Amino acid sequence: MNERGVQLPIVLMGVSGCGKSTIGVRLASELGMAFIEGDEFHSKAGRIKMASGRPLSDEDRMPWLDRLGETLALAPRSVVACSALRRTYRDRIRDWVPDAQFVYLKGDRRVVLKRTMSRSHDFMPVELLGSQYSVLEPPQPDEAAFTVAVGVGPDRVVRTILERLGHLGPGTIPQSPAVDS
Numbered sequence: 297m298n299e300r301g302v303q304l305p306i307v308l309m310g311v312s313g314c315g316k317s318t319i320g321v322r323l324a325s326e327l328g329m330a331f332i333e334g335d336e337f338h339s340k341a342g343r344i345k346m347a348s349g350r351p352l353s354d355e356d357r358m359p360w361l362d363r364l365g366e367t368l369a370l371a372p373r374s375v376v377a378c379s380a381l382r383r384t385y386r387d388r389i390r391d392w393v394p395d396a397q398f399v400y401l402k403g404d405r406r407v408v409l410k411r412t413m414s415r416s417h418d419f420m421p422v423e424l425l426g427s428q429y430s431v432l433e434p435p436q437p438d439e440a441a442f443t444v445a446v447g448v449g450p451d452r453v454v455r456t457i458l459e460r461l462g463h464l465g466p467g468t469i470p471q472s473p474a475v476d477s
């Protein structure tokens with residue numbers, strides 16, 4: 297258990313550009329946990345596909361999710377940035393780490409578009425943002441997940457996540473699906 301009492305994998309999920317990596321690095325540092333960048337687990341073919349403006353299919357994503365899930369099973373005290381857009385994708389990760397706690401970083405589409413347009417990315421074109429929102433299935437009430445709005449600065453987003461995690465008590469994880477607006 298780390299000093300904040302979190303010992304289970306935390307998966308920061310949401311569309312491209314919602315802040316998974318930015319928030320994940322800071323959150324992991326606060327929690328004394330490892331940070332895992334989900335982008336690094338995409339196959340070469342997957343990267344080429346996205347770079348050419350074609351969204352990944354379910355079939356493309358499942359092996360990627362398995363690679364990530366296996367990594368988390370071996371290193372459960374980690375914060376991972378992984379879009380995990382659909383319920384079935386999250387369930388695939390849960391097949392490896394049943395206790396994974398998902399944090400949905402919810403971003404207004406215009407805000408996220410603006411942020412993605414002002415950053416550079418190795419393989420993800422801004423044009424795919426629409427397909428990300430089309431595929432997105434926000435967490436359902438029965439999932440171990442909570443939602444945090446990302447329209448505020450990174451420090452505040454991280455603080456909110458820490459507060460939500462802290463409400464659970466040492467060694468526990470949040471189950472509430474409540475949304476912070």
Ligand SMILES: Nc1ncnc2c1ncn2[C@@H]1O[C@H](COP(=O)(O)OP(=O)(O)O)[C@@H](O)[C@H]1O
Nearest residue numbers: 312313314315316317318411415446448449450
């Ligand atoms: N809360 C935030 N406030 C302002 N800018 C942010 C915030 N979170 C992320 N950003 C910026 O938005 C862009 C996308 O963030 P990033 O972490 O790369 O998203 P993702 O990993 O989900 O693709 C980056 O330029 C990052 O600096």
Ligand SMILES: O=C(O)[C@H](O)[C@@H](O)[C@H](O)[C@H](O)COP(=O)(O)O
Nearest residue numbers: 311312313335352357379420428
């Ligand atoms: O399932 C997918 O379509 C991808 O995982 C996608 O959601 C992800 O956004 C890209 O890998 C780009 O990475 P960023 O999310 O870091 O922009």
